[in-house]
Amino acid sequence: MFRPLEVFIGLRYTRAKRRNHFISFISLVSILGIAVGVTALITVISVMNGFDKELKDRILGMVAHATIEGIGESVRDWPEALKVAREDPHVLGAAPYVERQAMLQGTRVSGAIIRGIDPALEAGVSEIGARMVDGRLDALVPGKFGIVLGKELAMTLGVGVGDLVTVFAPEFSATPIGAIPRMKRFTVVGVFEAGMQEYDSGLAVVALQDAQTLYRLDGPTGIRLRLDDMFQAFPVGRRLSQQLGQFYRVTDWMQGHSNFFKAIAMEKKVMFLILSLIVAVAAFNLVSTLVMLVQDKQADIAILRTLGQSPASVMGTFMVQGVLVGTLGIALGVLFGVLLSLNLSAIVHWVERTFHVTFLSPDVYYISELPSDLHGSDVAWITLTAFLFCTFATLYPARRAAKTEPAAALRYE
Template sequence: MFRPLEFFIGLRYTRAKRRNHFISFISLVSILGIAVGVTALITVISVMNGFDQELKSRILGMVAHATVEGIDESVHGWQQAIERVETNPHVLGAAPYVEREAMLQGGRVSGAIIRGVLPDYEPKVSEIDRKMKEGKLDDLVAGGFRIVLGSELAMKLGVGVGDFVTVITPEVSTSPVGVQPRFKRFKVSGIFEVGMQEYDGAMAVVHMQDAETLYRLDGPSGIRLRLDDMFLAYSVARDLSGQLGQSYMVSDWMQGHSNFFKAIAMEKKVMFLILSLIVAVAAFNLVSTLVMLVTDKQADIAILRTLGQSPRSIMGVFMVQGVLVGTLGIFLGVGFGVLLSLNLTAIVRWIEHTFGVAFLSADVYYISELPSDLQWSDVSWITLTAFLFCILATLYPAWRAARIDPAAALRYE
C-alpha cells in the first residue's frame, strides 16, 4: 500500500515510545487541552442556540411574523384582505385583531395592552390557545365581555378566573354630567402563560367585537400573519405591500424585535471568538511538544538529510505528527461535545434533582431549563477552526527541524 514518506515517518514517530517521557506527557496534555476546548466550544454554542430558539418560539408565539394595517384607524373589508394575503404561498394563516392600551382595575390597578381577537382565527397566527393555564380561548364570545389575562397581570391585579376587572380606556365620553372616561366591566374567563414578562405581565385578550365596542371602532386594527419561514418576513411583507396597494401598510416582526435577536447573534459570535482562544492555547501546546521532539530527534533528522531527504520533506514529517496529535484531540472533543450537547438538559435536570440546586430558578428566569440546540454547521466550523490552529502550531517546530545542519547534529554522536 502506497504511503507518502513524510506520513510514514511521522506516524512511526507518533507511535514510538519516547526516550524522554516528558515529551509524551506534554503530548497527552495537548490532546486533552484541545479536547476540552472543543468540547466547551461546542457545548456553549449549543446552549446559546438553545436560548435563541427558545426565545424565538416564546416571542414569536405571540408576535405575528407580519402585520397588515390600514392607513385609517381601522381595516375595512378585512375578510377580502385575508383572502388576498392567503394567496401568497408563504402565508400559513391570517387573523384580524384590535390592539389598544388600557388601565385594568381589579383588587389593584395595572396598565395593560388589550388585544381583541377572534378565537376561530387566532390559533392560525399565535400559540395563545396552547398556553392557557386556566380556561379556554374559545370562552371568549362576542357580547360576553370576557377577558383572558396573562399570569403575572392576574397576580398584579389580584384576580382569578371568575372574578371581574374593569377596563378603563384612554378615550373619554361626553355626557350630560360632563367628560367621563370610557370603561367596561369584564369577567375573567382564563389565564395564559407564555413565559415572557412582556406578555404575561402586560397583556389581556378579549373578543374582537367586544374590543371594537369598547373603543368604538368599526373594524379591526389590522391583520396578523404567520409565515412558513419567519426569516422571509421582510420579502413577503414587501410583496404583500405591493399586492394590497396604497391603502394598507405591511410590517414584519424584525422591525420590532430585530435588535434583540441581533444582540443574541453578536453574543454568539463573541463567545465563539473567546472560547476559540481556549482551543488556540491548547493547540499551541503542540509547539512545545514538537520543539522538544525536534531536539530529541536531531540525530534522526541528520541521518535522513544525509540519505537525501529534503528540508521540505523533513518539515512535512513533523507537521504530520503535530496534525495527528491535534486531530486526535479534536476527534475526542467533538465526540464529547456532541454527546454533552445532546444530553445537556437531562444532565442538568439530574444534577438539580440529585443535589437540590437550581441553575435557572423559575422565580427569577422565564426559561427555567438549560436549553441546548446542536447544529452541525457549528460543529463543522469549530472542527475546522481547531484544525487550522493545529496546523499553525506545527509550522515553527517543523521549520526549525528543516533548518538543522546534519554535520552539527552528528558531531557528538
C-alpha cells in the same frame, strides 16, 4: 514501501515509545487541552443556540410574523386585505385583530394592552391557545365580554377565572354630568403564560367584536400573519404592501425585535471568538511538544537527510505528527462536546438533584431550563477552526527540523 514517506515516519514517531517521557506527557496535555477547548466551545455555542431558539419560540409564539395595518383607526376593506394575504404562498395563517391600551381594575389596578381576536382564527397566527394554564381560549364568545389575562397580570389584579374585571378605555364619552371614561365589565375566562414578562404582565385578550364595541371601531385595526419562514417576513411584507396599495402598511417582526435578536447573534459571535482562544492556547502547546521532539530526533533527522530525504519532506514528517496529535484532541473534543450538548438538560437536572442547587430559579428567570440546540454547521466550523490552529502550530517546529544540518547533528553521535 508505505507511501507517502512523511505519513509513514510521522505515524511511527507517534506510536514509538519515547526515551523522553516528558515529551509524551506534554503531548498528552496538548491533546487534553484541545479536547477540553473544543468541548467547551461546542457546548457553549449550543447553549447560546438554545436560548436564541427558546426566546424566538416564546416571542414569535405571541407576535405575528407580519402585520397589515390601516392608515386610519381600522383597516379599510379588511376582508379583501385578508383574502389577498391568504393568497400569498408563504402565508400559513391570517387573522384580524384589534389592539388598544386600557386600564384594568380587579382588586387592584394595572395598565395593559387589550387585544381583540377571533378565537377560531387565532390558532393559525399565534400559540396563545397552547399557552393557557387556566380556562380555554374558545371561551371568548362575542357578546359575552369574556377576557383572558396574562398570568402575572391576573396576579397583579388579584383575579382568577370567574372574577370580574373592569376595563377602562383611554377615551371619554360626553354625558350630562360631564366627560366620563368609557368602561365595561369583563368576566375572566382564562389565564395564559407565555414565558415572557412583556406579555404575561401586560396583555389581555378579548373577543374581536367585544373590542370593537368597547373602542367603537367599525373593523379590526390590523391583520396578523403567520409565514412558513419567519425570515421571509420582509420580502413577503414588501410584496403584500405593493399589492394592497397606499392605504395599507405592512410591518414584520424584525422591525420590533430585530435589535434583540441581533444582540444575541453578536453575543454568540463574541463567545465563539473568546472560547476559540482556549483552543488556540491548547493548540499552541503543540509548538513546545514538537520543538522538544525535534531536538530529541536530531540524529534521526540527520540520518534521513543523508539518505536523501529533502528538507520539505522532513518538514512534512513533523507536520503530520503535530496534525495527528491535534486531530486526536479535536476528535475527542467533538465527541464529548456533542454528547454533552445532547444531554445537557439531563446532566443539569442530575446535578441540581444531587447537590440541591438551582441554576436558573423559576422565581427569577423566565427560562428556568438550560436549553441546548446543537447545529451541525457550528460543529463543522469549530472543528475547522481548531484544525487550522493545530496546523499553524506545527509550522515553526517543522521548519526548524527541516533546517537541521546533518553534519552538525551527527558530530557527537
